[in-house]
Amino acid sequence: MLYEGKFDQVLSHLEQPVDASMEPAVEAWAALIRGRAAYHGKEDALLSALHEAWARRADGPGRTVGARLRALVSAANRFDKPEAELRALSRLAAELELRGDTAALGSVLNVMGLLARRAGDTSGAMTYHLRAVVLLGVCGDYPSLEGALMNLANCRRESLQKNNQPIDEVVFMLVELARLVCSRLGVGINSAQTEVAAAQWALEAGDGQRARYYLREAKTIVERIDNILDQACFHFARARIELAFPDGGSDPLRDLRTAARLFEEAGDRMALDETKRLLKVHALKRGR
Structure with missing residues (x-):
């Protein structure tokens, strides 16, 4: 669930008190997963509370998790x-x-x-x-x-x-x-962020062919996952690529509207503002 972007479900699943008899390493692992879900879900208060609780631990797994939670707190404050x-x-x-x-x-x-x-x-x-x-x-x-x-x-x-x-x-x-790490070691299979980022970087490099290659790779992932943020990023990237290297395979304004709706649903304000800016610019160009 964590790697599918279902952060609320992860937090709900792990919100029950931990069994006191649980192996310390398993307890620490559960806390780390909960911290990651809190970070990605922008639950900063919960993340800080988890760090404060685990920073006091003296056992090995507890100290490791405390340090990793501290890193997540810093990432949230970057x-x-x-x-x-x-x-x-x-x-x-x-x-x-x-x-x-x-x-x-x-x-x-x-x-x-x-x-x-x-x-x-x-x-x-x-x-x-x-x-x-x-x-x-x-x-x-x-x-x-x-x-x-x-x-x-x-x-x-x-x-x-x-x-x-x-x-x-x-x-x-x-x-x-x-991508090799993902394919050979079975991680990242429920996220298209790597492919979407690569598509946009290829666009910046002026390489339309490579941009569309990564976009196709991203599409195969996005079509089988339920991750709102990845879907938003995909539509945003496809709109930019179509505007720069048009082939008629998609409607960039429709993609930007879809991306804006999904970014708003995901709570990504910065991405939403940039999407709205592009949507306004290109809507005016089309006279809509």
């Missing part, structure tokens, strides 16, 4: 105070390295990359994400590994753009590596 959150996670990362907690350190470094990128330090972000990729691969956290690879690809893309250079093949090699 738009408001990235520099402060980065400093806090830097201290936590040093502690994790000293005690050899590879699993938690990989997750923390990945979030540090998001924070550094938000603070404008693309080069530093790439370093954090690269270290995260290595550690997440070592500890076998394949869902997080796929995300870290895409974060690394996005950082390289932004770094090239800042230097007025075109998106290069390394970006798409990282995309394909992320």
Whole structure:
């Protein structure tokens, strides 16, 4: 359910008190899944409460989950105070390295990359994400590994753009590596975010053929999943690609209207505003 975007259902399923006799590692795992659902579902108060409860744990699994929940809290705050959150996670990362907690350190470094990128330090972000990729691969956290690879690809893309250079093949090699993790290790099968992002990056690179390839790949996933955000992103990407490289296979205005409705339903305000902006521009061009 978590990877299908059904965050409310995950939270509802896990809201019952945990059996006191439960193995500590299983209890910790349940708390981490609940924290991830709270993060993706924008339940910030619940996420903070979970972190506060698990930050006090002294057992090994509890300390690992406490650290990973702290990273999620920082990720939730990345738009408001990235520099402060980065400093806090830097201290936590040093502690994790000293005690050899590879699993938690990989997750923390990945979030540090998001924070550094938000603070404008693309080069530093790439370093954090690269270290995260290595550690997440070592500890076998394949869902997080796929995300870290895409974060690394996005950082390289932004770094090239800042230097007025075109998106290069390394970006798409990282995309394909992320997709290989998904296909070979069975993660990400219920999400089209990787393919949608790659389609939009190919569009930015001016490669219509590659953009449509990734769009077709995304469509096969979107058609079989029940994930509102992925569907919204797909319609938004298809509209942009059709407007740039028209082939008559879709109606971009219809796609933008669909994307706006779904972004609103998903609660993604930033994406909704950008979709409405594009919809207004291109509706005026058509005289509608």
